[in-house]
Amino acid sequence: MKRLFPAPWLSLALWLLWLVLNLSLSAGNLLLGAALGFLAPLMFAPLRPLPIHIRRPGVVIKLFFVVGRDVVASNIAVARGVLMAGKKPPRSRFIKIPLDLRDANGLAALSMITTVVPGTIWSELALDRSVLLLHVFDLDDEAQFIRHFKDTYERPLMEIFE
């Protein structure tokens, strides 16, 4: 079973993706989607993806909504920063954030979150994964930003992946 379906959740997600994209539950599409869900993980296996163990699905859902809220808030903040840039240039700079999260999948999720939220760009990760270099569009208080970053994103990801 494990050999046939190395990533059962990915298989299921691909199958659902196929059905939703085609908006159909016909036998042909059910079969094609199942074939995709079966073959794609086997084809990706040589890339040696790290196994994902997701703990605490409740935290995942909560993090999803927190990120959604932060995206809306920072969209408005960056839009304002752009429109006011003539009068008040945004205080853009790099900051270093010490990381406690070490799991590769968790770090990948963290890099996705920082990129999806406008106003922060993941710029560099130290080789030993202990420090993150982040570019921030408009930074007010560095210590407060780091605290917020670690509390809202890093801690939930550690609960989920570690």
Add this chain to the structure above:
Amino acid sequence: MNSVSELSLWIEIPVAVLLVLSSLFALCGAIGLLRLKDFFQRMHPPALASTLGAWCVALASILYFSALKSTPVLHAWLIPILLAITVPVTTLLLARTSLFRKRIAGEDVPPEVSSGGRSEGGN
């Protein structure tokens, strides 16, 4: 599209508001890309179009077509999800490349955060 007139105003108004909001955010992103000076600053505004801009269009599409067909048509949500997966790849690549080039050129960017050896990207 003669079926437009069949929709009630209660659907048309939120759809129109969402579409205008989305285009405003995309416009803001474009203005930022045009007017800001520094490369890293200019990487931020385009994210407006790929997040709230895309979300609002997707939501408008879901509302409009769900009302038109009288059943939930939810597959437009795949667009923001797929964008959230693919956009970080190019953003990370651009940021890493720019840092690398600016360091070689001796411009004012932070040194590598790890001591010794080559540094690594996010994933």
